[in-house]
Amino acid sequence: xxxxxxxxxxxxxxxxxxxxxxxxxxxxxxxxxxxxxxxxxxxxxxxxxxxxxxxxxxxxxxxxxxxxxxxxxxxxxxxxxxxxxxxxxxxxxxxxxxxxxxxxxxxxxxxxxxxxxxxxxxxxxxxxxxxxxxxxxxxxxxxxxxxxxxxxxxxxxxxxxxxxxxxxxxxxxxxxxxxxxxxxxxxxxxxxxxxxxxxxxxxxxxxxxxxxxxxxxxxxxxxxxxxxxxxx
Numbered sequence: 001x002x003x004x005x006x007x008x009x010x011x012x013x014x015x016x017x018x019x020x021x022x023x024x025x026x027x028x029x030x031x032x033x034x035x036x037x038x039x040x041x042x043x044x045x046x047x048x049x050x051x052x053x054x055x056x057x058x059x060x061x062x063x064x065x066x067x068x069x070x071x072x073x074x075x076x077x078x079x080x081x082x083x084x085x086x087x088x089x090x091x092x093x094x095x096x097x098x099x100x101x102x103x104x105x106x107x108x109x110x111x112x113x114x115x116x117x118x119x120x121x122x123x124x125x126x127x128x129x130x131x132x133x134x135x136x137x138x139x140x141x142x143x144x145x146x147x148x149x150x151x152x153x154x155x156x157x158x159x160x161x162x163x164x165x166x167x168x169x170x171x172x173x174x175x176x177x178x179x180x181x182x183x184x185x186x187x188x189x190x191x192x193x194x195x196x197x198x199x200x201x202x203x204x205x206x207x208x209x210x211x212x213x214x215x216x217x218x219x220x221x222x223x224x225x226x227x228x229x230x231x232x
Contacts, residue, residue, distance in 0.1 A: 003026075003027045003028050003029070003049075004028065004048070004049020004050060004121055005028065005029040005030070005031060005046070005048040005049050005050075006023050006028045006029070006030055006031070006048060006049065006050050006051070006052060006117065007030075007031040007032075007033065007039065007042055007043055007046065007048040007050070007051045007052070008020065008023075008030060008031065008032050008033070008052045009033045009035075009036065009038075009039030009042075009051060009052065009053045009054060009057065009062070009065065010032075010034070010052070010054040010057075010083065011034050011035060011054065011057055011058055012054075015054075015083075015106070016032055016034075018110065019052060019110075019113075020032065022110040022113070022114060023114070023117075026114050028117075031046055031048055035057055035058050035059050035060070036057040036058075036059055036060030036061060036062065036064060036065045037059055037060050039051070039053065039057075039065055040060065040065050040068055040069065043069055043075050043078060044072065044074060044075055047074070047075070047078065048078060049078070049079075049121060050078065050079045050080075050081065050117060050120060050121060051069070051078055051079070051080045051081070052081050052083055052117075053065060053066060053080050053081070053082050053083065053100070054082075054083045054084070055082055055083065055084040055091060055095065056084070056085065062082060062083075062084075062095070063091070063094060063095055063098060066080055066082070066095055066098045066099060066100050067098045067099075069099070070098055070099030070156075076099065079101045079102075079120045079121065079159065080099065080100045080101055081100070081101060081102045081103065081104060081116065081117065081120060082095045082100045082102070082103040082104070083103075083104055083106060083108075084103060084104075084105055084106065085105070085106040092199055093199055093202055093203050093206075096158055096160075096161070096199065096200065096203045097203055097206070097207065099156065099158055100158060101120050101158050101159050101160055102116060102119075102120055102160060102196075103196075103199075104116060119185075120159070132144045134166070134169045134170065136169060136172065136214065136225070136227055137211060137214060137227065137228070137229045137230045138150060138151045138211065138230065139169075139208070139211060139214060141162070141165060141166055141169055143166060146159070146162055148162065148165065150208060150209070150211055155207050155208065156207070157204065157207065158203075160185055160200055161200055161203060161204050161207075163184065163185055164181060164184075164185060164197070164200050164201070164204065165204060165215075167181065167184045167185075168215060168223060168224065168225040169225050171225070172224075172225045172226070172227045173224060173225065173226075173227070174224060174225075175218045175221055175222055175223070175224045176222045176223055176224065177221055177222040178197045178198075178222045178223075180222070181197050181222060181223065182196070182197060185197075185200075197222075197223075201215055201217075201223060211229060213226060213229060214226050214227075214229060
């Protein structure tokens with residue numbers, strides 16, 4: 001089976017060369033854009049299977065590109081993995097809020113990056129559960145539509161965020177360790193930092209507003225789904 005194409009949006013020629021060599025060796029057709037404007041145009045024209053998007057780009061930066069991609073009906077379903085050398089968590093959270101599916105910090109392991117790409121691509125096609133709808137305290141999760149509503153208002157989540165919420169909501173009160181949540185989000189394919197889970201949780205809570213507390217923290221362990229937030 002032919003593999004999905006990957007669009008690399010990156011201005012550093014050494015990183016482009018490394019990424020292109022690594023991905024082509026794994027059988028992925030590769031497209032390259034050296035700045036944000038060209039990356040956006042290439043995504044709209046070629047519709048790649050996944051986009052590797054550097055945040056620090058000349059001109060139109062990665063966050064602006066991500067926001068534009070996810071606002072366009074023609075490109076919003078394309079998975080985006082951010083590449084960043086910046087240490088500020090706020091940039092990562094903002095990227096996830098704009099719709100990015102994952103992020104990788106530079107310097108990165110090419111092997112891990114390829115595994116992460118495989119996992120992100122699989123998330124969009126894997127369906128393994130019979131239950132398709134969960135309702136809790138005004139929150140409705142619809143797995144078939146991949147949508148979340150809060151009091152009837154649609155909340156935009158990334159694939160990873162939805163999958164994390166679904167995992168927790170399926171078993172209210174059960175505590176999931178960060179390591180277990182990493183397994184659920186990546187199908188066991190990728191070794192990633194537990195901190196990634198914390199970033200996703202932070203983004204979800206912000207999007208849920210007053211109901212963000214539905215994802216409870218169990219110190220030293222992980223997270224759980226909390227019911228009864230609106231119980232008198």
